[in-house]
Amino acid sequence: MNAMILAAGRGERMRPLTDHCPKPLLTVGGRTLLDWHLARLADAGCRRVVINVAWLGQRIRDFVGDGSAWGLEVLISDEGDQALETAGGIIRALPWLGPxxxxxxxxxxxxxxxxRTLSSAPEGLAKLVLVENPSHHPHGDFHLDAASSVRTEGSGQRLTFAGIGCYRPDLFAGQRTAHAPLGPLLKRAADRRQLTGVQHTGAWFDIGTPARLARLDGWLSAGQVPSAADE
Incomplete structure (x- = not known):
């Protein structure tokens, strides 16, 4: 199984912390965010990881090396000075991610x-991981119905996209490499009933501000595990 870590963002809301450090190299619980991700992917049996970079990308290259520290093959997709956003970054990396x-x-x-609990062969075009709505995003993104179908509108609890998913390359068919977010693609697929999902009820935290970073670091350093509702 191959994987991608989206790491090219500038981290504007995290300034001044990200003025001299790319966001994925910020530290929580004594480890960088990127270290946490690479370790979890390796534990799940992943062998190739593509990381896209832009702002301070060389810092990420230096930290990761060839990925052997995690037992991984790591490839860097360098987007230059301007990140291609989430969909654009994935589309550019598709040749490395495979068919x-x-x-x-x-x-x-x-x-x-x-x-390991996320299907490697999702029904439809993708399977998304959803979580309880955090306080800063109370209205969520998608409905998840009893049949595990993800919809933009309809029955079922409305939940927040966790930024974790399994995607078929066909989701990006006909899309050219350009500055483009992933959200509209997912919403179109949901409207066509081509998305499934699963709710994660364990620990999850969106690190969008220095205050959230400090809060998570405090919890992890104290041996506590946060959930989306803790934000």
Whole structure:
């Protein structure tokens, strides 16, 4: 199974911490966010990970090396001075990710999610991991119905996309490499009933501000595990 970590963002909301450090190299619980992700992917049996970079990308290259410290093959997709956003970054990396479904995780989330529980052959175009709505995003992103179908509208609890998913390359068919977010692609697929999902009820944290980073670091350093509702 191949995977991608989205790590090219500038981290504007995290300034001044990200003025001299790329967001994925910020530390929580004594480890960088990127270290947490690579270790969890390796534990799940992943062998190739693509990491996209832009802002301070060389710092990430230097930290990761060839990935052998985690037992992984790591490839760097360098997007230059301007990150291509989430969909654009994935589309650019598709030749390295291969023809089969692959995992993707946002570099700015922290979770104890076990990737081994995420199907390597999702029904439809993708399977998303959803979590309880955090306080800063109370209305969520998608409905998850009893049949595990993900919809933009309809029955079922409305939940927040965790920034973790398994995608078929066909989700990006006909899309060219350009600055483009992933959200609209997912919403179109949901409207066509081509997305499934699973709710993760364990630990998950969106690290969007210095205050959230400090809060998570405090919890992890104290041996506590946060959930989305703790944000």
């Amino acid at each position: 089969h479904p692959f995992w993707v995780v946002n570099g700015d989330v922290w979770s104890d999610f076990d990737f």
